[in-house]
Amino acid sequence: MQKPLGVILAGGLATRMGGGDKGLLRIGEQSLLSRVIDRLRPQVDGLALNANGEPARFEDLGLPVISDSIEGFAGPLAGVLAGLDWAAGQGAHSIVTAAADTPFFPCDLVTQLVRASEGQTHPLVLATTPRSGEEALKSGGSKRVNRHPTFGLWPVALRDDLRAALNDGLRKVVLWTDKHDGREALFSTEPFDPFFNVNTPEDLTRAEILLELA
Known part of the structure; x- marks a missing residue:
C-alpha cells in the first residue's frame, strides 16, 4: 500500500520566539527540525519542507522547500495547500503534515492517521489527545480532546476546495476539516504530550528535559 x-x-512567524526559524533551534545535539525529519521520514514515501523566505538556509537538509502560494502568512492551512500542490506533482494521493517545532510526535503518527481514515472517500484526519480534567472544565465539558491541526492526513483531491476556501479568507483549520467530515485519531499523553511544541524560550528548556523521556 502506498504511504502518504x-x-x-x-x-510560521515564531513571534513568541522573537522571530526567525524555530526549527533551527537546538535541543541536545540536533535542531528541532532535524529531529522532526528523523521521526517523519521512516513513516512516509517522500518528504518536503514548507517554509517561506530564502530556501537556501535549509540547503543542508537535502529536502525540497515549498513556499505558500497564498500571500500574507495565512497560517497552517496555507502550508497544507502548498504540500498538496507539491504532492499532486508527485502523483501522490495524500500527505501527512507535522510541525517543525514539535520534536516528540508519535513514531506511529502516519499509521494511526491512515487507520482512522479507513472508509473515507477523501482521507482527512487530525491528530488529537485527551483533555485533562482541568482543560475539560475550562471548556465547559463540551470538548473531550485537544485537536492538533498541524498534524493531519490530507487528501490531494480536495486541494482546489482548500485553495478556494483560503482565497475566501478561511484560516481556522477545524472549520475546513469539519466541513468535509474530517475524523480524529487519538494519541496517548503518557509519559507526556507527544505534541508538545516549542513556542517560547521556556518551552525550549522544557524540551531539553523531555529528551530524557522521549
Missing part, C-alpha cells in the same frame, strides 16, 4: 508523502510545516 510527508510535509513539515515551518512557515
Whole structure:
C-alpha cells in the first residue's frame, strides 16, 4: 500500500520566539527540525519542507522547500495547500503534515492517521489527545480532546476546495476539516504530550528535559 508523502510545516512567524526559524533551534545535539525529519521520514514515501523566505538556509537538509502560494502568512492551512500542490506533482494521493517545532510526535503518527481514515472517500484526519480534567472544565465539558491541526492526513483531491476556501479568507483549520467530515485519531499523553511544541524560550528548556523521556 502506498504511504502518504510527508510535509513539515515551518512557515510560521515564531513571534513568541522573537522571530526567525524555530526549527533551527537546538535541543541536545540536533535542531528541532532535524529531529522532526528523523521521526517523519521512516513513516512516509517522500518528504518536503514548507517554509517561506530564502530556501537556501535549509540547503543542508537535502529536502525540497515549498513556499505558500497564498500571500500574507495565512497560517497552517496555507502550508497544507502548498504540500498538496507539491504532492499532486508527485502523483501522490495524500500527505501527512507535522510541525517543525514539535520534536516528540508519535513514531506511529502516519499509521494511526491512515487507520482512522479507513472508509473515507477523501482521507482527512487530525491528530488529537485527551483533555485533562482541568482543560475539560475550562471548556465547559463540551470538548473531550485537544485537536492538533498541524498534524493531519490530507487528501490531494480536495486541494482546489482548500485553495478556494483560503482565497475566501478561511484560516481556522477545524472549520475546513469539519466541513468535509474530517475524523480524529487519538494519541496517548503518557509519559507526556507527544505534541508538545516549542513556542517560547521556556518551552525550549522544557524540551531539553523531555529528551530524557522521549
